[in-house]
Amino acid sequence: MKKKIKRIFSHSEIYLFFIIIIFSIILTSINPSFLTLENLFDLIKSSAGMGILAVGFFIVLLSGGIDVSFTAIAIAGQYISANVLMATGVDNIYLAFLISCSVGILLGAINGLLISVFKLPTLIVTLGTLSAFHGALLAFVGTKAINTAELPDCFKVFGHNNIFVLTRADGTSYGLSVYALILLGVVIMSWLILKYTMLGRGIHAIGGNRDSAVRAGFNIVGIQFFIYCYVGFLAGIMGVMHISLLRYSNPMYIVGTELGVIAAVVLGGARITGGTGSIIGTLLGVVMISILEKNLVLMGLSSYWHQLFVGLIIIISVSITSYQNKRRGIRSLTFR
């Protein structure tokens, strides 16, 4: 029993968990309605999208790369699928998902091609594709926002679906959204891939030490190509969830929120150099960032402080992990 507790504490994610608990206690003391089931369900529903993007970003980070274009892929998938559904008159949510995910995989494949075949540096490539994808979407598909009236019903119905429903004292109801189920599905699928397949082992290997992975015989090109297609696929899922949540689509949305997702993943303990991190940590990071984003005002800080806070959090959390890493490197005489 003692050993088990010691093992749990050796993971850095446990500290994040405690910070979240402490934070929740502070928030509940200011506003008692924070720790209600209804509020928690709402939190899950609104942060599920970010959670899915974070899982995708985490997998890319694990392989030692970076992908900042996922927001452009998400909005592209969302906008294109909404427009196609409106143009053809079909009202099927599954078709929406199909189109969005296909667009996502296609755009992700472009990233994958540039990174795995041409071996270009990942940050700069995805900065370029972020601009190229978003610019192409706005220039070639259109800039017109889709309001609730024009939006096909399937999106609105989907956003309302709940797994189970509870009733309040006055008779109105609230429920845990399907979004939680989708998030759970994505998390389980990603976890299975990372832990139980050679593909997953390969992702960890490439992130840990690329040359060793090459010599061990991993198919670097194939694995990297898969990673970026997978991120595109997840972005496509998020896109449809996002439009159903807002019941509105503006092609300028989603792009610009990259910093929050990156902050969440980095907060969760994933190292930028790759090879380390866990999905649990990523999810905890998303929870922390979501709570912060929505409740900073409750703590007396106006919304102007939000940007400063996120930047400060990134700096503090990466400083801690990087400094630990550096001390470890110096002690073991390894050089970057």
Add this chain to the structure above:
Amino acid sequence: MLGKYSKTIVLFTIMVGIIIIMSIFIPDKFLTVINFQSMASQIPEFGLLALAMMIAMMTGGIDLSVVSITNLTGVIAAVILTKLVSPQMGEGLITLIIILAILVAIISSLVCGLLSGVLIAYVGVPPILATLGTMGLFLGIAIVITEGHGITGFPDKFLFIGSGTIWIIPVPFIIFIVCALIVALVLNKTSLGLSIQMLGSNPVASWFAGISNNSILVKTYMISGLLAGISSVIMISRVNSMRPGYGYAYLLTAILVIVLGGVNPSGGFGTITGVVVGVIILQLLQSGFNILAFSPFFKKFIWGFMLLLVMVINFIIAKYQQRSRKLKIHP
């Protein structure tokens, strides 16, 4: 073929080619003094940011916070210029306050760069994350200071920096050329500059060669911050206002321009000449697109696409050179 300068020669040819094409197709709007003056006054803000990014990239890192530093120092200078100046002050006092504002901007940009540099060198944070964090932090501070509003109304003498001309050349352009020359001098002729190149090329080797990696990195990011600070002075002087959020579109284009200009993102290689020619090419294209009334979204697409195209071409050229080198060894 001429090794280090082959890329620059190719770029120069491209630049001349673009000028010729534009002169043929849109001569009436392109070949005017006004057009050249307009280009020459837009190049410096962006060019200084490109130089700032280049210095950071020469060490194998990246500085995503340059635009935020521009924002923050611009806000600080703007606050000094508006809060400390009252209309009944004498000429001399106003000039003194202008100089004070510029000095404070420069010093705060150095402090910002110092923070990034310390995080990267002494705490060991990877440059992407460190500058991502400082990017948010600096912008956040700027937003808190201004509460989201803009600051306008600077003294006329200050506006000379941004809108004045010496002979027919805009003042900002002169500042830019002077800065580019100084940075080129530092990079190629001083021990600091050579240490930066060596560090970027191989950090482990440079450490064992006795170079103090940490202090060089800190100085690098301080220089980067300084250039961003100079850019902010020019920027707020040109538009006579400051609002947090200016210039974020420049971030991607700065990276595009220096990669276009031959800087290797992994560090160690790159020339100032290449970057300056790259900046000029980009400005030519920008002006051309404006004259042809392209939509800003199409431009966004073009910049992203061009960055990717240039990198793929560089990759192919590098592979070709490698192959021809192998053929030379085995005739």
